[in-house]
Amino acid sequence: MRICAILVAMFLAACDEGQRHDAAGEALYAEGRIAFKRLCASCHELRTRVHLTGPYLVGVGGRRAAGLKGYDYSPAMRDFGLSWDTDTLDAFLADPRTTIPGTKMAIEPIDDSDKRAAIIYYITQR
Numbered sequence: 001m002r003i004c005a006i007l008v009a010m011f012l013a014a015c016d017e018g019q020r021h022d023a024a025g026e027a028l029y030a031e032g033r034i035a036f037k038r039l040c041a042s043c044h045e046l047r048t049r050v051h052l053t054g055p056y057l058v059g060v061g062g063r064r065a066a067g068l069k070g071y072d073y074s075p076a077m078r079d080f081g082l083s084w085d086t087d088t089l090d091a092f093l094a095d096p097r098t099t100i101p102g103t104k105m106a107i108e109p110i111d112d113s114d115k116r117a118a119i120i121y122y123i124t125q126r
Helices: 002-039 075-080 086-094 113-124
Strands: none
Touching (some): 002 113
8 A cells, every 4th residue: 555655646746747847848938939929930930831031940940951942041051061959049049140150040149048948949849
């Protein structure tokens, strides 16, 4: 009986931990959505596969840089040669012109690492 009680307590603790993670993920997602709308949505689409001033970002996580057909990437972006993972997205948002000199990305660097993390979480969960 004691083992059963311990297992139930462990199960409930794990469920509680999962709920905290979900709540934290939801908060990060909401923060990222707000930041994306304010900083990115005027140039990038995240709901459809339509290019605006910049390429659409649906499925950007894991995609090769300059990997979409139908968008006129800068030569610098075509030559970048990496895929968009958390680290490359973070470096690019932190300072696009230093990460990829010659990029067409016109956004100013996003200095706030928490804001970058929220944006990256939001766009890679879509």
